[in-house]
Structure formats: structure tokens, C-alpha cells
Amino acid sequence: xxxxxxxxxxxxxxxxxxxxxxxxxxxxxVPWSFIVFMxxxxxxxxxxxxxxxxxxxxxxxxxxxxxxxxxxxxxxxKVIMExxxxxxxxxxxxGVGGGFGNPQYLLYFRIDxxxxxxxxxxxxxxxxxxxxxxxxxFYPSNWISYGWPNLKQWVDAEIYEVTIWNRSRYRIITSKxxxxxxxxxxxx
Numbered sequence: 001x002x003x004x005x006x007x008x009x010x011x012x013x014x015x016x017x018x019x020x021x022x023x024x025x026x027x028x029x030v031p032w033s034f035i036v037f038m039x040x041x042x043x044x045x046x047x048x049x050x051x052x053x054x055x056x057x058x059x060x061x062x063x064x065x066x067x068x069x070x071x072x073x074x075x076x077x078k079v080i081m082e083x084x085x086x087x088x089x090x091x092x093x094x095g096v097g098g099g100f101g102n103p104q105y106l107l108y109f110r111i112d113x114x115x116x117x118x119x120x121x122x123x124x125x126x127x128x129x130x131x132x133x134x135x136x137x138f139y140p141s142n143w144i145s146y147g148w149p150n151l152k153q154w155v156d157a158e159i160y161e162v163t164i165w166n167r168s169r170y171r172i173i174t175s176k177x178x179x180x181x182x183x184x185x186x187x188x
Contacts, residue, residue, distance in 0.1 A: 087112035125160035
């Protein structure tokens with residue numbers, strides 16, 4: 001079931017982003033459009049005027065799309081820590097949001113139990129009192145067909161959490177032997 005927790009906050013952020021995006025668009029595109037229109041009118045050219053008018057918007061769109069593309073290793077380094085520990089294997093990542101929405105990242109990896117503490121020390125994690133049964137439904141079980149492990153089968157999983165500046169919640173769910181790790185990040 002879908003929960004929208006911070007309705008007013010997200011709506012306020014949406015209006016703020018739209019306002020800033022609109023102001024930026026007006027500053028960049030409106031003068032450009034006027035210049036293109038005047039040059040084409042002065043030179044009496046009617047060909048490719050639309051392409052010249054749309055060029056800044058297309059460039060801005062391509063910049064936004066390029067900013068949000070990461071490789072799986074790049075996402076690990078952005079979200080967890082840099083450099084990646086040597087023993088990390090079977091790395092999988094899923095990211096959603098960004099742009100106007102708050103991003104959420106979910107990473108799964110296997111790691112040597114001796115190097116698990118380096119990941120745990122990347123942020124001031126504390127063992128969580130959250131029950132595993134409370135959070136398991138939020139991890140889709142249909143991901144098993146894509147090679148993700150089934151969290152519901154992890155007996156005695158340990159959960160570590162930290163919230164930074166009331167804006168980002170980091171959660172580690174690990175097997176008891178600290179070899180399999182889910183790393184979940186929500187920017188709220």
C-alpha cells in the first residue's frame with residue numbers, strides 16, 4: 001500500500017521547484033527566443049527557427065537527464081562510501097525519484113564480514129528497534145525473479161538506522177553473519 005507521509009511538505013517543495021525552474025527558464029529562454037526571432041526576421045530566414053528556439057530547452061533537458069544517470073558502482077560511491085571495499089560483490093542497485101521528487105536508493109551487495117564495519121562506520125549508525133516484520137512488506141517480493149534475495153527468509157536480520165538532519169534516513173539490513181547487506185536511503 002502506498003503512503004504519502006509528508007503531503008504538505010512535498011507540495012510546498014513542488015511549488016518551490018516549479019517557481020525556481022520557471023524563473024530560470026524565463027531568464028534563459030525568453031531573451032534567447034527574442035534574439036533568435038529578431039535575427040531570423042532581420043535576415044528574412046524562415047528555416048530552422050523552431051530548432052534554434054528549442055535548443056536551450058533541449059540542452060537543459062539533456063543536462064538534467066545526464067546528471068541523474070549513475071552506474072551501479074557510481075551509485076554505491078554516491079550513496080554509501082567511496083572507495084568501494086574490495087570484497088563487495090553481487091552489487092545490485094535501484095533508484096527512484098530525483099528531479100522534483102525526493103530520491104530513494106536501494107542497494108544490495110555481498111561483502112566480507114571483516115569489511116562490513118567499514119560500511120557501518122560510513123555514517124553514525126545505531127542498531128534499530130524497528131521490527132523486521134514492520135519493514136519487510138516495503139521490499140517487493142517480485143524482485144526475487146530479478147536476482148534480489150528474499151528478505152523475508154533472513155532469520156535474525158539486524159537493522160541499523162540513522163537519520164541525518166531530519167532530511168535523510170539511511171537503513172542497513174544485514175544477515176546475521178554480515179555477508180549480505182541491503183542499504184536503503186530515503187531523502188525526505
